[in-house]
Amino acid sequence: MLAAASKTRHEVAKVEELPSGSSKIIQAGRREIGVFNVNGTYRAVLNICPHELAPVCKGHVKGTNVPSQPGEYKWGLEGEVLQCPWHGWEFNLNDGKSLHEPHRCHLRTFETEVSEGMVYVLV
Numbered sequence: 001m002l003a004a005a006s007k008t009r010h011e012v013a014k015v016e017e018l019p020s021g022s023s024k025i026i027q028a029g030r031r032e033i034g035v036f037n038v039n040g041t042y043r044a045v046l047n048i049c050p051h052e053l054a055p056v057c058k059g060h061v062k063g064t065n066v067p068s069q070p071g072e073y074k075w076g077l078e079g080e081v082l083q084c085p086w087h088g089w090e091f092n093l094n095d096g097k098s099l100h101e102p103h104r105c106h107l108r109t110f111e112t113e114v115s116e117g118m119v120y121v122l123v
């Protein structure tokens with residue numbers, strides 16, 4: 001762990017151990033954080049669902065129906081949506097926001113960093 005601008009850097013995994021579509025849950029001090037490789041970008045969220053505190057990072061990563069014209073069903077955001085394992089709430093891993101109440105409900109997010117082939121989360 002190295003201190004960087006008042007944040008602590010926590011080691012997650014080697015880049016090759018966390019390919020696109022994969023994830024890993026780490027312990028960072030008192031927090032459990034899920035780190036996801038979302039189409040080549042690392043996203044990190046606290047492993048607590050804002051609904052009833054489930055370990056949200058143990059849910060499925062998937063896509064969802066995106067806005068479309070009446071009578072059309074368009075699938076999108078594949079690999080970018082985390083669905084809570086308890087009651088199915090969906091969160092966009094890119095910003096942590098709930099798909100249904102983005103202004104009221106979100107997962108806590110953390111910065112990530114890649115350095116010398118290693119993925120880190122900054123807390």
Ligand code: FES
Pocket residue numbers: 049050051052053054056084085086087088089
């Ligand atoms: S605890 Fe996550 S949806 Fe209910």
